[in-house]
Amino acid sequence: MNTTNRRQFLINTTALAATAALPLGVRAQGQAIKVGVLHPVTGFLAYSGNLSRLGAQMAIDDINKAGGIKSLGGAKLEAVLGDAQSKPEIGAAEVEKMNEAGVSAIVGAYASAICLATTQAAAKYNIPHVVDVGVADQIVERGLANTFRFAPGYKVCADTAMNHLVLLNNLAGKPAKTVVIVHEESLFGTGTANLLSQQLPHLGFEVKEVIKHANPTRDFNNIVLRVKAVNPDIVIPANYYNEYALFVRTMKQQNVVPKAIYSVLGGAASSYKFVREFSDAANGVLDVNHWFNPKDKRAWALKKRVDAMKDQFFTYEVYLNYSAVHLLADAIERAKSTKRDDIVNALAGSTWDKHFMPYGPTKFVNGQNQGAQPLMMQVLKNDIKVVLPKTYAETQPSFPWKG
């Protein structure tokens, strides 16, 4: 790390003195394969950014402990950390720095808006960029050859959510007909809400209201009042952690108990932190979200390690980044090279299945992993359990929820 800091310092202070003295050849030196780990670890996304970084760092440590990249003589991975400061332009600037530092690939950058900027910046140098979370589908729809997303985007999540909702409703004898969607106002919330409100009517549900709210929202009492007035069978929230938590708590407080709180990429819904802190409000909540394969022991082993850490929770930020780094490592193994072009090709043809996500072997089409899918979870008895699809279910869903 000392070398990196020193190199950073050199770059920083001579930034504007155009110079040939900048150390260039570092890329090929030594055994270490540099991997850019770029997340918003400061600013309003800091919580998710730090968890993402944790997942990536744990993966790098594990890979190194297991012998590094064997096809390259046991070469170790070295993290080049970057902070996007919750701003796309800073994310893009960090990509430039990482390029300068000679990274062979980049993993990041959690938020869709930042990912759009970083993948683009990386594309100019054909740096393979594995997108860890970033659910906006635009990220993989621009035809950038260097961009690979392991996890699903919000279209797939919304579609899956709707199919599961129909299934759930049918299984219970169709008790639910009306829906209210409560979503945050930016890209992921609006995009998800649009898809849901367009499709749900075709599936037999009446969308009575779509309530958009700001980030941050200081008080949910009015929204809950409106929900109460409409009295829908199902409430569908799509928002970030803080708002989700406040919303669900307020519903509990105002005694609003719909047949289901059915979240799509619910910010706090499948969060161990939320369940631990607000078990009263959390119980019964359904969520279609990123999740690990509960039948895979490796996931539970990793969870155990994260749980043992102080104040850390096993969230999707952690294991999606953990998986993303391993995906990259597999590609480097097969590419037998640290050259960016080779790694891009290896990723494009990847059929990696040594992960604990419910995706099957990877298959990238235009950068999107085709097998990626969210799972449906429910908070039951203060724990989160997968309830759909049947192949991954740990228990039966409880629907309608009796409060």
Place this chain on the structure above:
Amino acid sequence: MFELSILWPSLLNGLTTGAVYALIALGLTLIYGVLHIINFAHGAALMMALYGVYYLQRSLGLDPYVSIVVMVPAMFAAGYLAYRYVIGVASHGRDENILLVTLGLAIVLENLALFLFKSDTRTIDTAYTFTTVPIGPAMIALPKIVAFFGAGATAGVLLTIMRTTDLGRAIRACAKERQGARLVGIDVEHVFAMSFGIGLACLGAAACFLLPAYYVNPTVGNGFVLIAFTIVVLGGMGSFAGALVGGLLIGVVESVGSLWLGESLGQIGIFLIFIAVLLFRPQGLFGARA
């Protein structure tokens, strides 16, 4: 497109939410009214106060409402020192520099909090966080009702200080006529620091009333800054009664606006009022005509 039946609860919600806004604006209006500083660090200071209340509860088990006796003096001291030794010094009294200094301070505070407390959102769990009180057909959260009375009490205390104490007189003198005050022997820098301290002390109280109904993380202050400014302007810069009434009014506007236009677009009502007040009645509801 809203039901009349939810208008009443919505009004009450607006009043109680507005009370918390008022608490935050009380400090800001003093700082603005006296020092003519637009304090960009107000949100960050609120955030630090919230952390204070949080940790007092977590490590000492102090109930947030009890913590007021700790937070108010602590924030007062912080504000006094911050003004005396940082802001006053760094800005050399120039408006644009004060801007930058408070901005810089805000960045430092926000990231200090990130470094010390990490980015997790924290909430406190008290016996009454989930309690609601029925008022007619509405169910209002108890912490918010307490906040409502707390805001009134705080405004009352501030008004008393301003009207009856020597300090209050000195503050009013400095606000009206800085040079004149100096000429009659008032230590203006000291009075300014005291004002800044009182302004921050209000945030200490605000934090005690806010945390039970909300949460804290390093960026939580940002969501309140714009609203606080709006209220200061609406009520009249330097007027406590104005901040109180303004806060309640803005709370109601936000509430009803969101019923009518939707939660997202409804926010626009706040800023339209802001603009209208600035254009047509810049001294605000209670301010003296400049």
Place this chain on the structure above:
Amino acid sequence: MVASSGFLLNAAIMVLYTALLGLAWNILAGFGGQFSFGHAVFFGTGAYAAAVLQAKLGWNAWATLPAALLLGAAVGAFIGALSFRYGLRGSYFALVTLAFAEVFRILANNVDFTGAGVGIMVKLKAGPENFQFATKTGYLYVILAFVLAGLVVGWWLKNSRYGAWLQAVRDNEDSAAALGVNVFRVKLGAIALSGALMALGGVFYAQYFQYIDPGLAYGPGVSIEALLAPIVGGLGTLWGPVLGAVLLQLLGEGTRGLFENAPGVSLMLYGALLVLMITFMPSGVLGLLRRKA
């Protein structure tokens, strides 16, 4: 050399971009004495003009430039007409600009036209004719041209009769009025000019990063960025915004890589250095250099 120039190139572009924003803000605040806290309102208008005209109406990217300039000036004239007609000055004016920026942000968030919360992507269509460049050098030339335009405007303000009127209004509005200056028209011109130049910055952002949403376009981040550089560099001077942009970039880059394992520490340093800078350079860099001269 290509690898290292990528980083420097981006840094240079970002410095010039910040300088452009600062030059725009400086017109109204430095030369005109009217501080604005909501300059994002012009920036966002330019950015959305570029994005919407391309995405929804299929315009060529370069064609959006004059549209953005016009819209920026128009928004400036609108806000200026209202504010100055009602005699808003000092912090009242500053706050009203903040309010306008927020109003625009909320509107942008709620109309389909701007893509609402989803934002708008500028389609990837590399090629100079599309104002998109495969290598960054193209962007460097464009932003350089914009900054030069800003400097020319600044020079003009320092040396023209209009500029003299504007500075007279800044120094003492009532005296200027007494001397026969049409204060309202002069201020209106300044805000329109400032708005137009700021809108240019918005267009550049849209083309360089190819994605905007209401928060990025109209949020307080841009407004703050616009005022930092001129104050640090020297308010009301020709080169102040540029110098300030350089200094801030060095500060930002210099602190960003440090203490990377402790998120937040580097930004604390940045904030502290900002405060220190303004403590020891109360009139900005140029003010300091002038005192020493």
